[in-house]
Structures are given as structure tokens and as C-alpha cells.
Amino acid sequence: MKPTQVVLSGFGPVGQAFVAAVSAHDSFLEIAAIRGHETEVFLAPGSAVPERSSWAPLRPIEETLALTRADVLVQALPSSPEAHSRVLQEAIVALRSGADVVTATKSHVLSHWRDLERAADEGGSRIRISGATGAALPTADTARVALRGMGCTAMRACPNGTSNFVLDELARGVELSAAVLDAQRRGIAEADPSADLSGKDAATKVRLIAGLLWDWDVSRIAVETEPIDSTTPARALAVAARGLRLRAVASASLDQPMAVRVRLEAAAPPDPLSSITGPEKAMVFRCPEAGDITVQGGRSSPLGAALATLKDVSNLAGTKATGFR
Ligand SMILES: NC(=O)C1=CN([C@@H]2O[C@H](COP(=O)(O)OP(=O)(O)OC[C@H]3O[C@@H](n4cnc5c(N)ncnc54)[C@H](OP(=O)(O)O)[C@@H]3O)[C@@H](O)[C@H]2O)C=CC1
Numbered sequence: 001m002k003p004t005q006v007v008l009s010g011f012g013p014v015g016q017a018f019v020a021a022v023s024a025h026d027s028f029l030e031i032a033a034i035r036g037h038e039t040e041v042f043l044a045p046g047s048a049v050p051e052r053s054s055w056a057p058l059r060p061i062e063e064t065l066a067l068t069r070a071d072v073l074v075q076a077l078p079s080s081p082e083a084h085s086r087v088l089q090e091a092i093v094a095l096r097s098g099a100d101v102v103t104a105t106k107s108h109v110l111s112h113w114r115d116l117e118r119a120a121d122e123g124g125s126r127i128r129i130s131g132a133t134g135a136a137l138p139t140a141d142t143a144r145v146a147l148r149g150m151g152c153t154a155m156r157a158c159p160n161g162t163s164n165f166v167l168d169e170l171a172r173g174v175e176l177s178a179a180v181l182d183a184q185r186r187g188i189a190e191a192d193p194s195a196d197l198s199g200k201d202a203a204t205k206v207r208l209i210a211g212l213l214w215d216w217d218v219s220r221i222a223v224e225t226e227p228i229d230s231t232t233p234a235r236a237l238a239v240a241a242r243g244l245r246l247r248a249v250a251s252a253s254l255d256q257p258m259a260v261r262v263r264l265e266a267a268a269p270p271d272p273l274s275s276i277t278g279p280e281k282a283m284v285f286r287c288p289e290a291g292d293i294t295v296q297g298g299r300s301s302p303l304g305a306a307l308a309t310l311k312d313v314s315n316l317a318g319t320k321a322t323g324f325r
């Protein structure tokens with residue numbers, strides 16, 4: 001069988017970790033081209049990534065996909081407004097042309113959920129978003145595959161590693177700015193941590209999971225968030241003094257369709273959200289008939305996102321897809 005040809009768009013920490021993970025774990029994939037902000041490079045099978053100075057100017061995505069005969073476009077571009085139109089356009093073109101899209105970038109999936117779905121229908125292609133929905137925490141696969149037919153009616157989650165880490169640090173008496181800097185230093189928080197702290201990133205992940213689970217139009221979901229701000233340190237200490245943990249809990253329920261809320265809550269055992277520590281994450285799916293199902297753990301980091309992305313690409317490629325695999 002011919003190796004799966006991958007075009008990687010975005011060569012920051014996640015893109016670079018993806019390239020390293022492919023060479024360490026999966027000889028069945030070939031990264032045929034890498035696209036940066038304004039330049040790109042084509043790679044011969046098995047060759048190392050050349051110096052940036054030797055990369056050529058970026059071609060239109062149609063040409064890069066055609067020249068490489070790409071099976072999959074992997075997106076690891078910024079989730080920022082500046083990159084948004086490129087991220088969206090590249091995904092739509094790839095999907096319409098029949099290439100699958102695996103994305104760690106969140107912005108276009110949030111803004112154009114149904115348009116991406118239509119483009120995939122037109123091209124007979126697929127979209128996978130594990131890297132965008134909690135990195136190494138396998139929430140997307142759980143929602144898309146494992147919970148099918150389980151009658152899940154609601155979810156509660158702490159899917160943002162930064163807020164979990166920062167709230168634990170505040171509960172130990174660390175200052176807010178120091179806790180955020182530490183989260184950035186560890187690669188958990190984004191360079192601009194505002195979405196991590198405002199609750200927006202947690203809401204984003206729950207919106208995407210609600211789209212997979214209940215077919216909600218992700219782009220139209222209403223969001224209400226409570227931020228971690230200067231009033232939070234005193235609250236984290238007071239909650240800790242009662243033996244509880246302050247958590248930024250994102251939730252959605254079929255009882256309140258098309259709405260996602262993020263609230264700071266004091267979590268107590270046996271709530272699984274009370275036992276996660278540091279940058280760990282968790283999502284609890286309420287399944288009245290099957291019993292609640294919790295996924296927990298998984299690192300928020302460029303490597304975690306890269307491994308989740310590689311997992312999606314490998315599953316699409318159907319490597320070793322015989323017998324029980
Ligand atoms: N870091 C993490 O733990 C996680 C990150 N993510 C998501 O993964 C994605 C990639 O993140 P990360 O690896 O940190 O990389 P960045 O978001 O920093 O993106 C870097 C890449 O994007 C290119 N780039 C920068 N600005 C623009 C622009 N305005 N338009 C087009 N391209 C641009 C850069 O080009 P050049 O190479 O030429 O400089 C580089 O290749 C993000 O969307 C992030 O939200 C998801 C889960 C976890």
C-alpha cells in the first residue's frame with residue numbers, strides 16, 4: 001500500500017512536534033510538504049526538513065495539494081483572526097478536492113462548522129479535530145465514536161489545562177501573574193493567555209464536542225463565561241480552606257440546547273472534576289441509561305496536540321486496518 005501523503009500547514013511548536021512524532025512513530029505517513037506563513041518546502045521521502053532560508057514562496061493551496069497528491073491536510077496554523085481566512089480557505093479547498101483535513105487550529109471550525117461539513121460532503125472527505133478539543137485528552141473520539149447510541153444528555157468539563165493549573169497554584173497562595181507565567185513557561189498556556197483565562201477556550205472545546213455529539217451548529221452556540229481574574233485568588237484560597245477545589249467548569253445540556261456555560265465552581269469528591277490536578281483535564285458525559293462516563297488526563301502541550309493529530313491522521317489512513325485493528 002502507498003504511504004499516506006500529508007501536507008502540513010503550520011510549523012510552529014505543534015507542527016514541529018508533529019513532524020518529530022511522525023518520524024518517531026509512523027513510517028506509514030509521508031510529510032510531502034510543509035507550509036509556513038509565507039514560504040513552503042517540498043520533502044523527498046525520508047528526508048529531513050531543510051533550513052528555512054531554502055524554502056520557496058507559498059503556492060496556492062490547490063497547487064501544493066495537487067503537486068504532492070496529498071491524502072491529508074494537517075492544520076497547525078494560529079487560531080488567530082489574522083490567520084483565519086487562510087485557515088478556512090485551505091480547509092475548504094482540501095475538503096472539496098477530496099483530501100481529508102485534520103486540524104489543531106480551532107478558529108475556522110468554530111466559525112464555519114456547517115460550511116466545512118458541506119465542503120466535506122462535496123469532496124467525499126472527512127474532518128478530524130482531536131488536536132483542537134483537548135489535545136491528548138480523547139474527547140473527540142469519545143463523542144464521535146464511543147458514545148454513539150449511549151444517550152448522552154449533558155456534559156461537564158474542565159478541558160482547559162491552563163485554568164486547572166492556575167487555579168491550583170492560586171489555592172497554594174501563588175500570585176495570579178506568576179501562575180500564568182509558569183503555565184506559559186510549561187507550554188500549557190497560549191502566548192496570549194486571554195482565552196485560557198476568560199473561559200473562552202474551555203467553551204470552545206465544549207462547543208466542538210457538542211457539535212460532534214449532538215450535531216449542534218457549533219458556529220451558532222451561545223456562550224456565557226466567568227473569567228479567572230483579580231478576584232479569583234481570594235476565592236481559590238477560601239475554597240481550598242474548606243477542603244474543596246475551585247474549577248472552571250464548562251457545561252452543556254440537551255435541556256438547554258445551543259448554549260455553553262463556563263462557571264467557577266467549588267468541586268468536591270466524588271465529582272471527578274475535583275480530583276484532576278495541575279494541567280490535567282477531564283470531561284464527564286452524563287448518560288442516564290449507560291451510567292456517567294469520564295475521560296480524564298491527557299497533556300495540554302504542543303506535543304499532546306501533535307500526538308492527537310497524528311492519531312487522527314493514522315486512523316484516517318487506516319494503517320494496519322485488518323482484524324481487530
Ligand atoms: N500549544 C498547544 O498546546 C496547543 C495548540 N493548539 C493549536 O494549534 C495551533 C498551532 O499552534 P502553535 O504550534 O503554537 O503555532 P502558532 O499558532 O504559533 O503558529 C505558528 C505557525 O503559523 C504560521 N503563522 C504565524 N502567523 C500566521 C498568520 N498570520 N497567517 C498564517 N500563518 C501564520 C507560522 O509561520 P512561520 O513558520 O513562517 O513563522 C508558523 O508556521 C494553534 O491554532 C493552537 O491554538 C491546539 C492544542 C494545543
Ligand SMILES: N[C@@H](CC=O)C(=O)O
Binds near residue numbers: 162163189
Ligand atoms: N492553552 C490550552 C492548550 C490548547 O488547547 C490549554 O490550556 O488547555
